[in-house]
Amino acid sequence: MTFIELGSGSPDLSYRQRASHVIALAFAVFALVIGYNLRNTGLFSTTRYENVEAGIRAEYPRNWLFDNQGDYVFRVRNMTRVGFKTTIQVELRPVGAAGSTRSILDAISLERFQSLAAYQVINVDASTPLADDIESVTMAYTYADTDRDPFLQSIPTVVRGVDILAVRGGQVVIITFLADATTFESDYAFFERFLSGLEFR
């Protein structure tokens, strides 16, 4: 078999060779930008939910599992998460005329002390992350989540949660965000987008 060998050393590149590399670089950067756009579309595309009875309109992340069969208005969970599923939940509770957000938070905490392991409130903040400057209170907390199936023999997960409470017309709206403590920071972007699209009527 014969073969052609070009001498070693640093050959001068032809115009076409230089152009090939410049075009390849430009193409790769262009393709990465397309990938970034696809990522944003995939990660942050939403599905609209509207509940006239509760007076809520929301945009929840596409592909999250929707559920409205519990004692809440609705709940969506990211089922692609291994272990604890990142959750956004909207709940309505009646509140008396004398009821304050502080007393509601205390009531919620008392319930959770009894039902959640190692439940601990981190802080309560009176900032208003909701749209239209709706007055609200934010409570951050943690607890240990254990799988209900004992045969799975799983280690408890540390869950970080955030509740946002807003009193509206004799009802308190509780918007809850729950995530594994290790993914909380990255998943919080979903919650922020959810809040920005949340509307009360």
Add this chain to the structure above:
Amino acid sequence: MTSFTPRLLTPPREKEDIYPYRRVWRSIILEGGILIAIAAGLFLTSGFITDLIPVQFEPVLRIALALTPLVLWLIFSWWAEQRVMQPRARLIAVAVIGALAANAVGEPLINQFFQVEDWLPLSSAIDRIVGYTFTVGITQEFLKYLVVRYVAWPDHFRIRLDGVAYGVAVSIGYVTVLNLHLLVNTPVALDVAAQRVVATYAIQIATSVVIGYGLSEVRFSDPNPLFLALMLALAALITGIAIPIRAGLTNAAFSLEGVFPRPLFGFGFSAVLLVIPIFVGSFLFASAERRAQEAMSDMEDSI
């Protein structure tokens, strides 16, 4: 005075061309074949091995499996390279820089920035192919291209098959990091680990042939300036197609009779993915070499 010319009983032996380089295709076939054989052996005997080996040794076994492609490459490519007349330089450098690029740029970009596992697995088939092409595919192939381009090209490209040799070297570095990330961070069963190692290896080697072909053509044939970008796109597309198809073939399908994964389909797909580029690549490289020789002989005739 009479002259005497001896008569030979056998015809004179023709001079044989000595090929002074390592034969790249033979190395790839040996490495791929042995890796598939090891993985198939582990797959068939994983239950027996799990019973035989204490649990604390399983991580060691997984790491050994992750390093198997690298060890095979060192034996059949790098060591073989040292025994030929014209060894290729900087193969180790290309592999090491490929591994560093994968660990420092490729994996964080794919897992933490693109977050492909959060949005692509639930998308439709077409969306997954497009998504994996423009995220995982382009990231991996662009990094591999950059490493070969700036470490070995054009100084160390003497023949066309150097493109494949350096492409495989950078892919081995990349594969090693991918496998270590996968098998160290995720405690998967041995049979699953074996499938993953073969699948990752097959995809990386297949695309390295494409990138190597593109770089060799630019070095020796001066093709259209779009050619290299097209090869980059093709390599990214192969990755983009291979990941969802392999997942679709291997993962369990829901049925009334039960849910059973189909690992043999995954093995078969990886084997096909490894074999096809070798055949197509060897044909393309041979035809490019023949074209170049014809052009050279035409030029000599005209002179």
